[in-house]
Amino acid sequence: MMYWNTWSDFFAMGGYALYVWGSIIVVAGFMVAEIILVRLRRKTVLRQIAAIGAPRTRRST
Amino acid sequence: MTTANMNNPISGAKESNRFHWFKYAAPNNFYDLAGRLIPWVTVIAVLLTIVGMYIGFFVAPTDFQQGDAYRIIFLHVPAAWMSMFIYMVMAFWAALGLAFNTRMSSMMASALAPTGAMFTFLALWTGALWGRPTWGAWWVWDARLTSELILLFLYIGFMALQASIDDVRRADKAGALIALVGVINVPIIYFSVQWWNTLHQGSSINMKSAPTMAKTMLLGMLIMALAFWAYTIAITLYRARCIVLEREQQSDWVKAAGEKL
Numbered sequence: 001m002m003y004w005n006t007w008s009d010f011f012a013m014g015g016y017a018l019y020v021w022g023s024i025i026v027v028a029g030f031m032v033a034e035i036i037l038v039r040l041r042r043k044t045v046l047r048q049i050a051a052i053g054a055p056r057t058r059r060s061t
Numbered sequence: 062m063t064t065a066n067m068n069n070p071i072s073g074a075k076e077s078n079r080f081h082w083f084k085y086a087a088p089n090n091f092y093d094l095a096g097r098l099i100p101w102v103t104v105i106a107v108l109l110t111i112v113g114m115y116i117g118f119f120v121a122p123t124d125f126q127q128g129d130a131y132r133i134i135f136l137h138v139p140a141a142w143m144s145m146f147i148y149m150v151m152a153f154w155a156a157l158g159l160a161f162n163t164r165m166s167s168m169m170a171s172a173l174a175p176t177g178a179m180f181t182f183l184a185l186w187t188g189a190l191w192g193r194p195t196w197g198a199w200w201v202w203d204a205r206l207t208s209e210l211i212l213l214f215l216y217i218g219f220m221a222l223q224a225s226i227d228d229v230r231r232a233d234k235a236g237a238l239i240a241l242v243g244v245i246n247v248p249i250i251y252f253s254v255q256w257w258n259t260l261h262q263g264s265s266i267n268m269k270s271a272p273t274m275a276k277t278m279l280l281g282m283l284i285m286a287l288a289f290w291a292y293t294i295a296i297t298l299y300r301a302r303c304i305v306l307e308r309e310q311q312s313d314w315v316k317a318a319g320e321k322l
Binding site for chain 2: 020
């Protein structure tokens, strides 16, 4: 199934390496960054909730 | 009163199997459902990406006109489709939130915007990297590219406007207006290659005729489109859960859930 003869052929992309890999790296980079950002957002809000929730539960018990 | 009723803030009505959709309009029910869906959708996204990229880069042949530069299509077209589709979905939820004052709808619209903006930018970026070797220009002010750039500004405008208003319900309403006015731009992007003489090529697949590309190329592109769909669903549900928690911090169900959130 392998279309390329050698791995260096694959990385060269027929002379269009800059354009093809430049697309892939930036798309992958944005997706990874978005995943990291959204996880940080969740951590932040969970920390806020823990901060406001903790004293109240202590009072109620 | 049962605990099920107390957990359902939209109505005190009896729990019934018939009102599935409205059930998830309640942020706490949505939060649970999304939490259960995210792992599955994530697995689907990863698998589709692996298969799609494999077909695109190891199975699909080199294009006889564009050489291997055409392989950008496996990211460019799915990203461009998502940029338009997410906008429509965002406008749909925003309109629902505006019309019925349902909080969860507006939260979904807010959750979609950053991902839509990202795909719009990526469509423009991959387009520039494709345009340079095929047209000799990173950018031209043709109808397709310009209307896609306007889409990016609409997303940014939606997010900036929402961020600038402290009262979240008013921010939702203002954002919904931008989202709805901007919907007019989506068909303009889509049909721009037919309505005007553009440097951008016409669509490779449409409803009227057979696709003008090799089967493996088309297959790789469609699988990548599905992969981006799954990615969008997973990340949007995840972000929507964050928004639910941010807005519902003071509510009883969040406090009651505590560590289990």
